[in-house]
Amino acid sequence: MNQLTNRNPQGPPGATDYQSDFLAWVERQAALMRAGQFSELDREHLLEELESMGSNEHHELRSRLIVLLAHLLKCRYQPQRKCRSWFSTLSEQRDQIALRLERSPSLRLYLDRYINAAYRSAVNRASLETGLAKSVFPATSPFSQGEVLDNDFIP
Numbered sequence: 001m002n003q004l005t006n007r008n009p010q011g012p013p014g015a016t017d018y019q020s021d022f023l024a025w026v027e028r029q030a031a032l033m034r035a036g037q038f039s040e041l042d043r044e045h046l047l048e049e050l051e052s053m054g055s056n057e058h059h060e061l062r063s064r065l066i067v068l069l070a071h072l073l074k075c076r077y078q079p080q081r082k083c084r085s086w087f088s089t090l091s092e093q094r095d096q097i098a099l100r101l102e103r104s105p106s107l108r109l110y111l112d113r114y115i116n117a118a119y120r121s122a123v124n125r126a127s128l129e130t131g132l133a134k135s136v137f138p139a140t141s142p143f144s145q146g147e148v149l150d151n152d153f154i155p
Helices: 022-034 043-077 084-103 105-130 145-149
Strands: none
Touching: 043 084, 043 105, 043 145, 084 105, 084 145, 105 145
């Protein structure tokens, strides 16, 4: 059973202000919800936190796509340097993206847009890591969504 279930809706003693003790504030909000004391909730900050949680999901997907796309580019444009660590990175990023999409299927709606948005950053990273000029890489992603997500695809 969750530890918060048995807590008093007033929460732990001391500050429960959002700004001064975030953990105490979270615990108090959870206890208030469990007790059905909805009028006591800090709605403004709860909404901020919920929006932030959603934003973090989007950011995490974009970040992982940047790393994945950069490694796909490195594999394509420096095939002689392919190594286990690159394959490991491809696998890890794809696994983490799959977990995100499983946990939040609505992220699939953004996938093509995020691949396109992440591509420029991936080119920058691939250029830095390979020493190749940015102009060597295509202006848009040469990889389809299927290729990006396919664990067996390595250019």
